[in-house]
Amino acid sequence: MDNCNIGDLISIKTENTTYTGTIMPSLDDNVIVIKMKxxxxxxxxxxxxxxxxxxxxxxxxxYELPPLKIEKKNDLKNIAILSTGGTVASRVDYNTGAVHPAFTADDLIRAIPELLDIANIKGKAVLNILSENMTPAYWKIIAEEIKKEIENGADGIVIAHGTDTMHYTASALSFMIDADIPIVLVGAQRSSDRPSSDASLNLISAVIASTQPIKGVYVVMHGESGDTFCYLHEGAKVRKLHSSRRNAFKSVNNIPIAKINPFTKDIEYLRKPNKVNEGNKINKESESNKKISINTNLEEKVALIKIYPGIDGNIINYYVDNGYKGIVIEGTGLGHAPETIFENIKYATDKGVLVAMTTQTINGRVNMNVYSNGRELQKLGVIGCEDMLPEVALVKMMYLLGNYDTEKAKELINKNLVGEITEISRFDAYY
Amino acid sequence: MDNCNIGDLISIKTENTTYTGTIMPSLDDNVIVIKMKxxxxxxxxxxxxxxxxxxxxxxxxxYELPPLKIEKKNDLKNIAILSTGGTVASRVDYNTGAVHPAFTADDLIRAIPELLDIANIKGKAVLNILSENMTPAYWKIIAEEIKKEIENGADGIVIAHGTDTMHYTASALSFMIDADIPIVLVGAQRSSDRPSSDASLNLISAVIASTQPIKGVYVVMHGESGDTFCYLHEGAKVRKLHSSRRNAFKSVNNIPIAKINPFTKDIEYLRKPNKVNEGNKINKESESNKKISINTNLEEKVALIKIYPGIDGNIINYYVDNGYKGIVIEGTGLGHAPETIFENIKYATDKGVLVAMTTQTINGRVNMNVYSNGRELQKLGVIGCEDMLPEVALVKMMYLLGNYDTEKAKELINKNLVGEITEISRFDAYY
Incomplete structure (x- = not known):
């Protein structure tokens, strides 16, 4: 029966049905998997x-199509789309199995020519990784590539990114990059070979966002399950909250900044953006007047520990003994940890390790003054991180300890630097 | 100035205002904190x-009130309220600081006499801990106390619990207890000394739920921020998702079972409960006809590891080398981990450690067949846990490895045992 291989287009007859499709790799030798039209x-x-x-x-x-040659329009902004991999830039590889990242940004433009009505588009593949493999070292490469593009005249940047870790990268770039133009991360939950793909609408919306009079780092993704609109989220206030839905990304402890209609190209602001920049004018040919500086110092010896009943406090000692400089605790409730690990936390703070507290409830704010547990933790030197997401606190600690001594990092960890902390969480951000 | 002590009712005059209240402990010697009326x-x-x-x-x-003496009503069910501590059973202790758990269940009944119109209430304090200090050892005590109460004629059980880890306990009891009556956990987000307390309405709703023709373990908490209704959640499908809001608990990947109106005492089922028990008749005096068996074997050498960019894979080796029998990974997206830690995962599975995959997106389902990363992880022996919450997978693994060998535990970890996995996640459980 096996005169056929992965990648072949076949027709399979069973008792009652005929299936036509391309053979995919199968985990079970007793099963043939085909991808249908x-x-x-x-x-x-x-x-x-x-x-x-x-x-x-x-x-x-x-894929040996010639590089794109498109006339530049003087009344449109110059947007660089940097592809790092992920579903938004993926196709199914019938030879090696499942979905692999492959398309370059150039291919994306070819697939969505209407992008050219919104901006002068430049495409570049800077990485080609699945976002689950993202590391701080890659963040530095992305930051450097963004700097290059801005120096080369980009008025806005779009980063095509896998969704798994897109919020970690958005938050890292928020701290690492000081630019007066928008940098918009965008992903897709369904690959572009599927009829239900969200790749095009997300990318169109991201390019629209990148032409806006705002600055700083943002994420654009579907606003609901249907193909109706996208949301513009702040880069350090957003999180992936569903494994497969197209509206997987949600702003946490705040509402999204804007609603983008990728069909009409309209953008509706839901609140005043924190980082307005009305003065972001279109760069002329090979000119660049945009502010850009990056800081790629990151301390990678920073750990995130999630608390649970029965947790072994010695895990903290493990990190301390292995030279870690900082630990973010994802505590329970208002920022608590079991008293059984207090001695381990003391071991860390006594050795000069920065220990910060966030909450695994995701929504809401740490308040370590309400219960005795939180007060004790503060006495041990643990810093409550307000309404900052644990993932953001982790990245921020890498950034702070990469640039400052522990005392200064301790001082800054719970102060708002780039929008990662809001003084009062909006009531309508949780329902 | 300091002729006053913590606990004193004082009046403070500043330039413009007079504050009256009770002195609370203060973390900052330069500040006097008072609790106002x-x-x-x-x-x-x-x-x-x-x-x-x-x-x-x-x-x-x-608090030296005499024990309660209340006439038993033959047409009402016999409900045992077991208090374990937490805000629902807390008062502010002006002598030692902040909010401390203190009230016994007896005190709760005194505070909410209308409970006696819903059921014959028995109160007992079985623990007095802050829920952030909950451990598997305490779960065993709670299970044993529940068994005792059922053997003594309870038709339903209510457990007053701190909210921080209430979902971990609910999930532990779901696996540990086989009973044909409802066991309802309830907490409060605001202590009963505050006008905005949710303690009474939650407790009333929990007692209503405990008289229902259902069985198994549940959580009852506020359904929205206002004091309007409570939700009845399945014990292994619920999570604390806000640090301070009263509607902090949400069913995940499913909708709540029912809406409870604590004012009218009405209950409205939103879907058919998974565990109906129409035959839960009222026990007569000192009689008990209810099925109850508990299994308190738990393997505590089980760890939960949350994945993030730059994670040190050697943390897995640490657990393996310290005799851990199981590891739950809280992966990214559909159930992924960076390829840099594949060798560490292989080290674990080669040594016979059970490794299971869940997702940090909280909502949605693990699907390790879509991307190459997930397929590779499966080849290394990692088991995807469907739409089970990471916290539930952790507790379930403790239970399975406490009762079965690793092979059997591996077989059962992604099979639904008590409602922790749904075959198809409801679309309307995420929006």
Missing amino acids: NGYNVGILRDNIKSIDVLKKGKKPT | NGYNVGILRDNIKSIDVLKKGKKPT
Whole structure:
């Protein structure tokens, strides 16, 4: 029966049905998986297969189209789309299996030509990784590439990024980059080979956002499950909150900044953006008048520990003994940890390790003055991080300890630097 | 100026205002904190204080009321309220500072006499801890106390619990207890000394729930910020998602089972409960016909690791080398981990450690077949845990490894046992 290989277009006959599609890799030798034209995969038990017809042998897809040559429009902003990989820039690789990142930003423009009505688009693939493999070292590369593009005249930047860790990167870039133009991260939850893909609408919306009179780092993703609008989120106030839905990203402890309609190209501000920049004028040919400075010093010896009943406090000692400079605790409730690990926390702070407290409730604010547990932790030197997300606190600590001594980092960790902390969380950000 | 002590009722005069309230402990020697009559604390800088009048010296509050003696009603169910501590059972202790758990369940009944119209109430304090200090050892005590109460004729159980870890306990009891009556955990986000307390309405609603023809473990908390209704959540499908709001608890990947109106005492089912028990009849005097068995074997050498960019994979080796039997990974997206830690994961699975994958997106389902990263992790022996919450997977692994060998635990970790996994997550559980 196995005269066919992964990548072949085949027709499988079972007792009652005929399935046509491309063979995908299967984890189970008893099952043949094919990707059908509608984009969905179906697995068919070998035992139920009556016959297989190979309609077309598979071959490596080739992408050897010439580079794009497009006339620059003087009344449009110059936007650089930097691709780092991920679903927004992915295709299914029928030869090696499942979904792999592959398209360059150039290919994206080819797929969505209407981007050219919104801005002068430049595309560049700066990385090609799955975002689950993102590291602080890659953040530095991205920051450097952003700097280059701004120096080369970009009026706005779009970063195509895998969604798994997009909020970590958005937050890292928020701290690392000081620019007076918008830097907009965008991803997709469904790859562009699927009819239900959100890649195009997200990318169009991100490019719209990148032409706005704002500055700083943002995330643009679907605002609801349907293909209706996208939200513009602040880069250090957003989190992936669903594994598969298109509206997976939510602003936390604040509402999104704006609603973007990718069909009409309209943007509706829901609140005043924190970082307005009305003066972001269009750069002329090879000119650059935009402020840009980056700071790529990051201390990687920083750990995130999530608290749970029965947690082994010695994990803290492990980090301390291995030279860690900072620990972010994802505590319970208002910022608590079991008293059984107080001695371990004391071990850390006594050795000069910066220990900061966030909450695993995600929504809400740490308040370590209400209960005795929180007060004790403060006496041990633990710093409550207000309404900052644990993921953001982790990245911020890497940034602070990469640039300052521990005393200064301790002073800054719970002060708002780039919008990561709001003084009063909006009531309508949680319901 | 300091002729006053913590607990004293004082009147503080500043240039423009007079504050009256009870002195609370202060973390800052330069600040006097008083709790005002409206329940809020205010801190006043010593430098700004013109004068202090002591209106009444403080004294230790005494609670020496006689035990409750209430006539049993034959048409009402017998509900045992077991108090473990936490805000729902707390008062402000003006002598030792902040909010401390103190009230016994008996005191709760005294505070909310209308409970006696809903059920025959028995109160018992089984623990008096802040829930951030909850441990698997305490879960065993709670399970044993529940068993005792059911054997003594309870038709339903209410557990007053601190909210920080209430969902961990609810999930632990879901696995540990096999009973044909409802066991309802309830907490409060604001202590009962504050006018905005949710303690009474939550407790009334929990008692209503405990008289319902259902079985298994549940959580009852406010359904919205206002004092309008409570939700009945499944014990292994619920999570604290806000640090301070009264509607902090949300069902995840499913909708709540029912809406409870604590004013009219009505309950409205939003979906068919998974564990109906129409046959839960009222026990007569000292009789017990209810099924109850508990299993308190828990393997405590189980760890939860949250993934983030730059994570040190050697943390996995640390746990393996310290005799851990299981690790729950809180991965990114559909259940991913950086390829840099694959070798550490292999080290764990090679040594026979059970490694399971959940997602830090909280909402949604793990699907490790979509991307190459997930497929690789499966090849290393990592088990995807469907739409089970990371916190629940942790507790379930403690339970499984406490009762079965690793092979059997591996087989059961992603199978639904008590409602912790739903085959298809409801679309309307995320918006």
